[in-house]
Amino acid sequence: MLAFVYNCARPGQFMLAKNRSLRQGQPVAEKFYSANGFLLLKNDIYKDDELIIPENVDITIKSRIVTVKGPRGELTKNLRHLNMEIKADGEKKLKFVVYHGNRKHVACIRTVRSIVNNMVTGVTKGFQYKMRYVYAHFPINVIVNDGGKEVEIRNFLGQKVTFRVKMLEGCSVENSAAQKDELIITGNDLDAVSQSAASIQQATAVKNKDIRKFLDGIYVSERNVLEEA
Structure with a gap:
């Protein structure tokens, strides 16, 4: 019998393999789920990360265009190419949220957080x-x-x-x-x-x-x- 099996050597891809169909009741890792003999990778329903904003820094967000103002000046980054929600969580906290994201999509959260954190460091220290x-x-x-x-x-x-x-x-x-x-x-x-x-x-x-x-x-x-x- 043929079945699609998750290819660990190439994340995000599936390979067609012989005699790899799942038996009824066979345990599956938490990040996978089985459907009619197919081994599929789960998407994360909700993933988020936070960034604390220093007291002397102001951040404004409009349509995923982030502007950071601080003692040394102002920086702007356009992050509209990323399917991610960036919002203020209180006065001095930013939240980065991804819904139903796959492995690479969820990895973007930490990347965007690092980008904004570098902007904060730039306008405060350089x-x-x-x-x-x-x-x-x-x-x-x-x-x-x-x-x-x-x-x-x-x-x-x-x-x-x-x-x-x-x-x-x-x-x-x-x-x-x-x-x-x-x-x-x-x-x-x-x-x-x-x-x-x-x-x-x-x-x-x-x-x-x-x-x-x-x-x-x-x-x-x-x-x-x-x-x-």
Whole structure:
């Protein structure tokens, strides 16, 4: 007899197997249920999570567009692509709710909670990425232009070409005063700060060489949360 059996190797999929039909009275794990010999995965009827909001932070939600205001500024994220209810539970508490969600859908709850929590951290403390220059022979020359909004990279691997990388909105970059050959990127939005650092690293990626041998570049060396504003 043929039966559909939940494929544990590929979550969310079912495989067709021989001689795997369920016998009457055969025990089934709590997350599964049987129907006419089919082994099916249960959906969670209700799942939620909560986030406590600090006293000096205000959060407004409209059509799953979240706006967070704090001492360091304001951040906005559009979460309308997620089928999830985000609502205020009292004055200083947010609740994230999913109804009848499958495994991947329920996993989004913690993801969205982390996104909003990072926004709260950004408007109260801020984020900082430190990047170090790595070179064996040709010293990398980095110039910060436009008031910390652009980085100009020269003499990478001895090349005459100049690489220019613009920081994303809300981010600023500066040369470290305490450490030689170091850049410091700061901002309130974790996504923007990390993407600005990634853009600098990609600009100095070694082309057509074995990167295990040619290690020259500018790499993230440290990630920090700044002190509260």
